[in-house]
Each structure stands twice: as C-alpha cells, then as structure tokens.
Amino acid sequence: MPPDVPLINDRLVLWVVSELHLLFAAFVLGSPIFIVISEILGVRTRDARFERLARETMRIVAISYSLTALFGAAMTFVLVARYQTLSNFIFQRFYPIFGLYATFIVVETILMYAYLYSWDALERRKSLHISIGVALNVVGTLVMFLMNGVGSFMLTPPSSPDRARLWELVNNATWTGLNLHRFIANIAFGGFMVALFAAFMYLTSRKEEDSAFYDWMGYIGNFIGVAALIALPVAGYIYTKEIFAYNATISTLLMADKLAWFFVIQGTMVGLLFLGAGYYMWLSIQRIKGGPRFRTYFRGVFWVALIGLIIWLVPQNFLPSLTTKPAGPIGEVAIPEKAIFLGLMPAKGLAVSAIILVTAFLYLLYRQAIATGTMTWGRIDTKAQLTLTFLPAMAVYTMTFMGAVRESARGEWHIFQFMADKSAESYLTPLGYAATVSGLITVIFFLLVSGIFWLGFKVGH
Amino acid sequence: MRLIITTMAIIVAIWLIPFVLSDESGLKFGWPYSVFFTLATLFGGFLFYLLRMPPMGPFTSSRRAIGSVVLVFLVSIGIITLLANVSPQFAFEGAATAGATAEERGKAVFNDPKVGCFLCHTVQGAGGTRGPDLTHIATVAANRKPGMSAQDYLKESLENPGAYVVPSFDNIMPPVAKALSPEAFSDLMTYLKALK
Known part of the structure; x- marks a missing residue:
C-alpha cells in the first residue's frame, strides 16, 4: 500500500457498505423467488415441509430487509458526502429512475410485510397469499433491474452520457447481461444461504423432528443453489461478451492484463462451489438405502471435475500484468509453447463445460438414488452440514470479490471514459488487497447473518 | 496409504519432468507451474481423502457445533485470501500523474x-x-x-x-x-x- 493511502479511506468505506448492501439485497431479492415456489409446492404436494421452509426463510428475509435498507442508506450517505460530483450527476440524470425506485421500494416493503404477516390470516385463501408473494417478486425484480441500469451505466455508458435520453442511459450495452447474471446469481446465493441456515439449525437442533426437517431443508437449499449455479456461467459469458462488444480494452484489462489473475481466484472459488455441491451429494447418498452403489460413478465425476478445474485454472503466465517484464527468462513464468492451448479460452471453455455437465450428471444420479432408495432424513453425516457452511462461504466470497472486479473494470473512471475518478484513491487495487477486503466483508456478512439466525430462531426458544 | 503414495508420486513427477525435458521440447514448465500443479495435486489428494473419510457423528453441544461452523467458514475464506495474496501482484498505481515527467x-x-x-x-x-x-x-x-x-x-x-x-x-x-x-x-x- 502506498504511504499516502491511510488504512481506512473513503473508497474502502464505500466498498464495504456497498458490498454489504448488495449481499443483503441479493438475499432479500433472490430468496422470495423460491419461497413462493416452495409455498406453491406445499399446496400442490400437501407436504408441510415446503410450507415451513417458505415461512422460516421468509422470517430471515424480513429481518435481513432492515439491514439491506441500513447499508443502502450508509452507501448513499458516503456517496453524497464524499463523491459529490459523481452522485450529483447520477442523481440528476437518473432522477426519474430514483423516483420510481423509491416508489417500488415502498410497494415492495408493503408487499413483503403483507406476505409475511398474512400467512395465518390467509390460510384458507392460499391463492391470494401466493399472489402477494408473486407480486413481491415482480416488484423486487424491477427494483433490481432499475439499479442495475445505474450500475451498468457506469461501466458502459452510451456515447454522450450528459445528453442521452433516459432510456439510452438505462438500456446501456450491458444492462441485459447484468440483469440476467444477477437474477440467476441471486437465486443461487439465496439457495446456499438457506442451506447455511439449515446447517446452522440442524447442528444445533436437539429434536429428531427438527433434525429431519433441517436436513431436508439443507438438501433443498443445495439443490436450488446448484441448479442456479449450473446456469450461472452461461449468464456470465453473455455479460462478458456484452462488455467485450462495448469496448474490447475493458475485456483485455479483465482477462489478459492486470485483472487476469483475479479470474484465476474466481475460477478457484467457482470450481470449489461445484466440487463442494458434489461432495454434499456424495455424503447425502451414503444414507440412502442402495445409494452406495452409485459411488463408482461419483468418483469418476470427481476425477473429471478435478481435471477440468485444473485446466480451467492453469494460468497463461505468472506475470501480474501484460506489461510486466519478467525478472528471469520468459519461459520460466509463461506457459510452454506446445502447451499454450491450456491457457487459451477454448480449453477453458471446454473445462468449465465439463464441470457443469458432470455436476448436472451427478445431480441426476443423486435423484435416481433418492427415487430408487429410501432416504432417512435427519441422519446425515455431520460433514455434509459443514459442507453446507462451506458453500455459502464460497458463494458470498465470490460475489464480493467479483463485485470488486466489476468496479475495477472501469479503471480510473467513475463513469467509463466520461467522468474521471480524481479522488486520492483512484487506483487499481492489487489482487491480494482486493481479496483481503472481500474476505473481511464476507466475514462481516457471515457474523451479521449468524446474528440474524440466532436472534430469530434460537433466543427465547 | 495408497492415496498418499499416489499423491507423492505425482508431486515428485511434477518436479522431475522439467529436468528431463529439454527447452526445445516446448513442454518444459517453469517452477511457478510446478508449484501450481503441486498445489492442485495436494488438493486432489485431499478431495479423495475426504471421499474416504469415515462418517462424522453429531456434535455433543451447540457450542461445539457453532464453533465448527465458524471454523469451516473462516478457514475457507482464509485459504482463498492466502492464495490471492501469494499470486502475482501488480503495484498500487494512482491514475493521477501529477509530478511525473x-x-x-x-x-x-x-x-x-x-x-x-x-x-x-x-x-x-x-x-x-x-x-x-x-x-x-x-x-x-x-x-x-x-x-x-x-x-x-x-x-x-x-x-x-x-x-x-x-x-x-x-x-x-x-x-x-x-x-x-x-x-x-x-x-x-x-x-x-x-x-x-
């Protein structure tokens, strides 16, 4: 760190509060999607567990909602107080969008509390209750789309940001990609957070009935997380392609220059998410009658996923940027000539596709084992519950870390090639620093979420 | 035991092969790659060790359960942060070039x-x-x-x-x-x- 950068500065404060706001926002926006689906499944299958899952998750969402607002207000405060030129421009150009945003937030809040507190009152009018839930999701998604318009605008603004029409500002080159990516990522994130909650509750439960329920809930959370995770790389690819089409130099910075090693770390985390999800299924299958007969297939899948992950992560070189001159011969730190294909996108794409496909295959095997055997809920290996702790750790860390990458992609610009960042902290943060800050944010988020679980479900019980 | 021997054999091969190959082969990886493949092999060994581990029973107390959850979370985050910190780093570079020639x-x-x-x-x-x-x-x-x-x-x-x-x-x-x-x-x- 340069000597003139204090330990805590405006940029760091904005970074931390923005990420915490976005993490809670992702949770309160992503979870209601499957909460409503769970409620619908409860009505259709008459399985009371779906109803309980929906209800308990909604309670966590409600508590998280206030923290989302709190960090959102803190973010706005820092922006207005310390980044006046930028916030003035953004608020003026997007004034109608912020007006709509505020309106939708009010509507969303009303719908959220109506959905939560009318559960018993509308016990006999389920379709009305579900309709409120669906409306909550529609409004929540619109809120996200509106703010994605502002966020994506900063990276890919139209040609004349000060004169462009409002729709051109919002519907910028990467709005669609960001919407799609965040929508799917929020569902994955919500799923893994439910799994974390279930693991927390399972490990601290003393009743067999609760253990059985939270074991099942963890299974559902992992299922939602994995299902969305499988689709996520496709959305990520679309988003990156939009960035590339907008300005190839951003992609160069991201994939070949200073931020290239950030993607090695991101690949590590995403790969661990896939392997972790697979390991949970491996442990889960052990307690299914007849399940162990699938173990050979599982081992094969782990081999493919592991090799795929290694190919995905093999770096093209060990240089921090494209312009770094190696200390020794280039052959020491760059991939050898005849193995160069390992460092190129076709190999990476194939490796990622293989990981996705084998994970999907693993899930089909898992479903087959459940369909043909007898599952004993509440008697799972404790390691499976610890794996459900590991998965959200990786999911949250990946989100915070990739948030840093997305912001870094603008380089020294507040608004790309339009408004320069002239603050004292206008620099690209090196990988280690970005990862450390992201790790700290992840830990803070985890502590806050643990507090919510504890206050909401343990204190007084 | 077989897993440990296999893992160690792969690691030894990773470090020996570059000595055997000539520069002209076009397949000679430098030492940073050897470190990378060693870490990948150790991780692979750990993964397959996890598959063989005997089942773990429930925790005897809530305190121990919560402690384990916190430990898993912190160790996971810590390892990734450590990896990021030992990866190649560029220096902090301000956009402002005031004072530069x-x-x-x-x-x-x-x-x-x-x-x-x-x-x-x-x-x-x-x-x-x-x-x-x-x-x-x-x-x-x-x-x-x-x-x-x-x-x-x-x-x-x-x-x-x-x-x-x-x-x-x-x-x-x-x-x-x-x-x-x-x-x-x-x-x-x-x-x-x-x-x-």
Missing part, C-alpha cells in the same frame, strides 16, 4: 489499456507482437524514411499509421492520435523518442 506520463499513456499501444507493440520484452518491437524506435525512426526526422516519422505513424507499414506486418493500427488529448499525444511522443 513527460516521459513517465507518456509511458503511462503507452501502457494504458484504453489506448492499447502495448497490446500490439513490445518494449523491452513486455507487450504484444502484432506490431513491430518499439524497444529502439527512436533510433529506428530516425532512419526509417530518408529525409524524415524521427519526430516526423513518429507523428505520422500515430496520425496516419497506414502511410508506412513495416514489412512483414499488417496494416491494422488505428490512428491513435485521434483518441488522445494534445497533452497525452505530446507525452507519448516524448516517451517514444526516449526509446533509443
């Missing part, structure tokens, strides 16, 4: 991804190869076109790159000067003229 500012322009010179041109071993090596461009430019000074040749190359295309290279360079402010253009010229 014209040559230093010009170098910053050259290496700015948004200008993109370095993507195609190499200077002192770093950069792309789609365009000519510019390590000694000031010297080369002075003799490139008879009767034309280095200053004029470089100016022409930035304003109208197609006016003279170095043999064996394609005419792919955009007129970079149009994308630069007069100050940035001047700084870039100063930097290029210093590459003797």
Whole structure:
C-alpha cells in the first residue's frame, strides 16, 4: 500500500457498505423467488415441509430487509458526502429512475410485510397469499433491474452520457447481461444461504423432528443453489461478451492484463462451489438405502471435475500484468509453447463445460438414488452440514470479490471514459488487497447473518 | 496409504519432468507451474481423502457445533485470501500523474489499456507482437524514411499509421492520435523518442 493511502479511506468505506448492501439485497431479492415456489409446492404436494421452509426463510428475509435498507442508506450517505460530483450527476440524470425506485421500494416493503404477516390470516385463501408473494417478486425484480441500469451505466455508458435520453442511459450495452447474471446469481446465493441456515439449525437442533426437517431443508437449499449455479456461467459469458462488444480494452484489462489473475481466484472459488455441491451429494447418498452403489460413478465425476478445474485454472503466465517484464527468462513464468492451448479460452471453455455437465450428471444420479432408495432424513453425516457452511462461504466470497472486479473494470473512471475518478484513491487495487477486503466483508456478512439466525430462531426458544 | 503414495508420486513427477525435458521440447514448465500443479495435486489428494473419510457423528453441544461452523467458514475464506495474496501482484498505481515527467506520463499513456499501444507493440520484452518491437524506435525512426526526422516519422505513424507499414506486418493500427488529448499525444511522443 502506498504511504499516502491511510488504512481506512473513503473508497474502502464505500466498498464495504456497498458490498454489504448488495449481499443483503441479493438475499432479500433472490430468496422470495423460491419461497413462493416452495409455498406453491406445499399446496400442490400437501407436504408441510415446503410450507415451513417458505415461512422460516421468509422470517430471515424480513429481518435481513432492515439491514439491506441500513447499508443502502450508509452507501448513499458516503456517496453524497464524499463523491459529490459523481452522485450529483447520477442523481440528476437518473432522477426519474430514483423516483420510481423509491416508489417500488415502498410497494415492495408493503408487499413483503403483507406476505409475511398474512400467512395465518390467509390460510384458507392460499391463492391470494401466493399472489402477494408473486407480486413481491415482480416488484423486487424491477427494483433490481432499475439499479442495475445505474450500475451498468457506469461501466458502459452510451456515447454522450450528459445528453442521452433516459432510456439510452438505462438500456446501456450491458444492462441485459447484468440483469440476467444477477437474477440467476441471486437465486443461487439465496439457495446456499438457506442451506447455511439449515446447517446452522440442524447442528444445533436437539429434536429428531427438527433434525429431519433441517436436513431436508439443507438438501433443498443445495439443490436450488446448484441448479442456479449450473446456469450461472452461461449468464456470465453473455455479460462478458456484452462488455467485450462495448469496448474490447475493458475485456483485455479483465482477462489478459492486470485483472487476469483475479479470474484465476474466481475460477478457484467457482470450481470449489461445484466440487463442494458434489461432495454434499456424495455424503447425502451414503444414507440412502442402495445409494452406495452409485459411488463408482461419483468418483469418476470427481476425477473429471478435478481435471477440468485444473485446466480451467492453469494460468497463461505468472506475470501480474501484460506489461510486466519478467525478472528471469520468459519461459520460466509463461506457459510452454506446445502447451499454450491450456491457457487459451477454448480449453477453458471446454473445462468449465465439463464441470457443469458432470455436476448436472451427478445431480441426476443423486435423484435416481433418492427415487430408487429410501432416504432417512435427519441422519446425515455431520460433514455434509459443514459442507453446507462451506458453500455459502464460497458463494458470498465470490460475489464480493467479483463485485470488486466489476468496479475495477472501469479503471480510473467513475463513469467509463466520461467522468474521471480524481479522488486520492483512484487506483487499481492489487489482487491480494482486493481479496483481503472481500474476505473481511464476507466475514462481516457471515457474523451479521449468524446474528440474524440466532436472534430469530434460537433466543427465547 | 495408497492415496498418499499416489499423491507423492505425482508431486515428485511434477518436479522431475522439467529436468528431463529439454527447452526445445516446448513442454518444459517453469517452477511457478510446478508449484501450481503441486498445489492442485495436494488438493486432489485431499478431495479423495475426504471421499474416504469415515462418517462424522453429531456434535455433543451447540457450542461445539457453532464453533465448527465458524471454523469451516473462516478457514475457507482464509485459504482463498492466502492464495490471492501469494499470486502475482501488480503495484498500487494512482491514475493521477501529477509530478511525473513527460516521459513517465507518456509511458503511462503507452501502457494504458484504453489506448492499447502495448497490446500490439513490445518494449523491452513486455507487450504484444502484432506490431513491430518499439524497444529502439527512436533510433529506428530516425532512419526509417530518408529525409524524415524521427519526430516526423513518429507523428505520422500515430496520425496516419497506414502511410508506412513495416514489412512483414499488417496494416491494422488505428490512428491513435485521434483518441488522445494534445497533452497525452505530446507525452507519448516524448516517451517514444526516449526509446533509443
């Protein structure tokens, strides 16, 4: 760190509060999607567990909602107080969008509390209750789309940001990609957070009935997380392609220059998410009658996923940027000539596709084992519950870390090639620093979420 | 035991193979790759060890359960953070170039991804190869076109790159000067003229 950068500065404060706001926002926006689906499944299958899952998750969402607002207000405060030129421009150009945003937030809040507190009152009018839930999701998604318009605008603004029409500002080159990516990522994130909650509750439960329920809930959370995770790389690819089409130099910075090693770390985390999800299924299958007969297939899948992950992560070189001159011969730190294909996108794409496909295959095997055997809920290996702790750790860390990458992609610009960042902290943060800050944010988020679980479900019980 | 032996054998092979292979083979990985493959092998060994681990029973107390959850969370985050910190790092670089010399500012322009010179041109071993090596461009430019000074040749190359295309290279360079402010253009010229 340069000597003139204090330990805590405006940029760091904005970074931390923005990420915490976005993490809670992702949770309160992503979870209601499957909460409503769970409620619908409860009505259709008459399985009371779906109803309980929906209800308990909604309670966590409600508590998280206030923290989302709190960090959102803190973010706005820092922006207005310390980044006046930028916030003035953004608020003026997007004034109608912020007006709509505020309106939708009010509507969303009303719908959220109506959905939560009318559960018993509308016990006999389920379709009305579900309709409120669906409306909550529609409004929540619109809120996200509106703010994605502002966020994506900063990276890919139209040609004349000060004169462009409002729709051109919002519907910028990467709005669609960001919407799609965040929508799917929020569902994955919500799923893994439910799994974390279930693991927390399972490990601290003393009743067999609760253990059985939270074991099942963890299974559902992992299922939602994995299902969305499988689709996520496709959305990520679309988003990156939009960035590339907008300005190839951003992609160069991201994939070949200073931020290239950030993607090695991101690949590590995403790969661990896939392997972790697979390991949970491996442990889960052990307690299914007849399940162990699938173990050979599982081992094969782990081999493919592991090799795929290694190919995905093999770096093209060990240089921090494209312009770094190696200390020794280039052959020491760059991939050898005849193995160069390992460092190129076709190999990476194939490796990622293989990981996705084998994970999907693993899930089909898992479903087959459940369909043909007898599952004993509440008697799972404790390691499976610890794996459900590991998965959200990786999911949250990946989100915070990739948030840093997305912001870094603008380089020294507040608004790309339009408004320069002239603050004292206008620099690209090196990988280690970005990862450390992201790790700290992840830990803070985890502590806050643990507090919510504890206050909401343990204190007084 | 078999797992440990297999893992160790792979690691030994990773470190021995580069000694056996010649530089001409085109398959000789440097030591950072050996470290990378060693870590990957250790991780693979750990993964398959996890598959063989006996089942773990429930925790005897809530405190122990919560402690384990916290431990898993912190260790996972810690390992990734550690990996990121031992990976290649670039230095903190401020966008502000106040106080820098014209040559230093010009170098910053050259290496700015948004200008993109370095993507195609190499200077002192770093950069792309789609365009000519510019390590000694000031010297080369002075003799490139008879009767034309280095200053004029470089100016022409930035304003109208197609006016003279170095043999064996394609005419792919955009007129970079149009994308630069007069100050940035001047700084870039100063930097290029210093590459003797």
